[in-house]
Amino acid sequence: xxxxxxxxxxxxxxxxxxxxxxxxxxxxxxxxxxxxxxxxxxxxxxxxxxxxxxxxxxxxxxxxxxxxxxxxxxxxxxxxxxxxxxxxxxxxxxxxxxxxxxxxxxxxxxxxxxxxxxxxxxxxxxxxxxxxxxxxxxxxxxxxxxx
Amino acid sequence: xxxxxxxxxxxxxxxxxxxxxxxxxxxxxxxxxxxxxxxxxxxxxxxxxxxxxxxxxxxxxxxxxxxxxxxxxxxxxxxxxxxxxxxxxxxxxxxxxxxxxxxxxxxxxxxxxxxxxxxxxxxxxxxxxxxxxxxxxxxxxxxxxxxxxxxxxxxxxxxxxxxxxxxxxxxxxxxxxxxxxxxxxxxxxxxxxxxxxxxxxxxxxxxxxxxxxxxxxxxxxxxxxxxxxxxxxxxxxxxxxxxxxxxxxxxxxxxxxxxxxxxxxxxxxxxxxxxxxxxxx
Numbered sequence: 001x002x003x004x005x006x007x008x009x010x011x012x013x014x015x016x017x018x019x020x021x022x023x024x025x026x027x028x029x030x031x032x033x034x035x036x037x038x039x040x041x042x043x044x045x046x047x048x049x050x051x052x053x054x055x056x057x058x059x060x061x062x063x064x065x066x067x068x069x070x071x072x073x074x075x076x077x078x079x080x081x082x083x084x085x086x087x088x089x090x091x092x093x094x095x096x097x098x099x100x101x102x103x104x105x106x107x108x109x110x111x112x113x114x115x116x117x118x119x120x121x122x123x124x125x126x127x128x129x130x131x132x133x134x135x136x137x138x139x140x141x142x143x144x145x146x147x
Numbered sequence: 148x149x150x151x152x153x154x155x156x157x158x159x160x161x162x163x164x165x166x167x168x169x170x171x172x173x174x175x176x177x178x179x180x181x182x183x184x185x186x187x188x189x190x191x192x193x194x195x196x197x198x199x200x201x202x203x204x205x206x207x208x209x210x211x212x213x214x215x216x217x218x219x220x221x222x223x224x225x226x227x228x229x230x231x232x233x234x235x236x237x238x239x240x241x242x243x244x245x246x247x248x249x250x251x252x253x254x255x256x257x258x259x260x261x262x263x264x265x266x267x268x269x270x271x272x273x274x275x276x277x278x279x280x281x282x283x284x285x286x287x288x289x290x291x292x293x294x295x296x297x298x299x300x301x302x303x304x305x306x307x308x309x310x311x312x313x314x315x316x317x318x319x320x321x322x323x324x325x326x327x328x329x330x331x332x333x334x335x336x337x338x339x340x341x342x343x344x345x346x347x348x349x350x351x352x353x354x355x356x357x358x359x360x361x362x363x364x365x366x367x368x369x370x371x372x373x374x375x376x377x378x379x380x381x382x383x384x385x386x387x388x389x390x391x392x393x394x395x396x397x398x399x400x401x402x403x404x405x406x407x408x409x410x411x412x413x414x415x416x417x418x419x420x421x422x423x424x425x426x427x428x
Contacts, residue, residue, distance in 0.1 A: 052377060
């Protein structure tokens, strides 16, 4: 499954480089990095690794990836209080996450979902999609058109 | 001040220029009485200077702790008595992380350069007293600290476990329960400085290098740069780490060695080191 509005071809185009970056940042073999690998569950990523990966992606793809970008984008126009309450993602928030992280297998979304555990959902393809969206945004900024 | 805070593991004597949250310059005089000053501590000095810039910009609510460096390049050794001119530029700073690069010079010559470093910003109060840090920062920006406080670090004990000559060396690192540097790194939460962990891996690399075929022209292998440095977890006093240095690639002009430290199965830190013949680029 691919992200809404992002084609399989686009994912395939960036995946090899993203996989190489993940392997280098996480100290594993590139063959172990699959598109649907969970960074935390399958590849053993820790919080410092996410910082590392984001900075490497920024340098490699010449894009800016603001921290918290994935959750912020998934939340969309939902108010923070509509997205989460008391550190737990609301039903509405969970629906937004499932829609935005369409590449994540449905059985990985547990309910209730603590906000702190959202990164456990992120797969390699999640970051491929982030790169593609940020590339589109940068291109749109240059052309003056909306992304 | 007698407990070692700002004495036992502090490597900025004075801040000479500051563009808040962007650039910082300072200096550190390596105490003349030391027998040696490990080159990794020059990197520590640059990192500490960047940390002052980051902490000041965030009003001492957060501080960078450990993290990663894409590359650390060593151009020349340093000697006790020399004055290190330190400089760092912050590329990005928020409550979560600081990204910076920096370097140290001696007499106008770069001795070490750090590129693409990232430090996670953690709550200062977990590690230190914010007011003490503010006072120290004010001192560094004005008169400066009295040089010469650093008296060296206690050697860390490495027990060699195995040596597959020229291929892989493994050892156990016993982190002391008590050491002077813990009082400064950090007063409220003592942890093994990442640079000292790196220094221990250099010992392993040195053992490994002794078993490598000699490089071109028979010159000895020396450390030229370290890339992909990452510290992923804290090691408290009394901890035990499994260390490994493994040759990954070799030619007559360069040898690449991967190093790692593990607490049980958990990877605590790692890096890739490039050795080159002495006096080569």
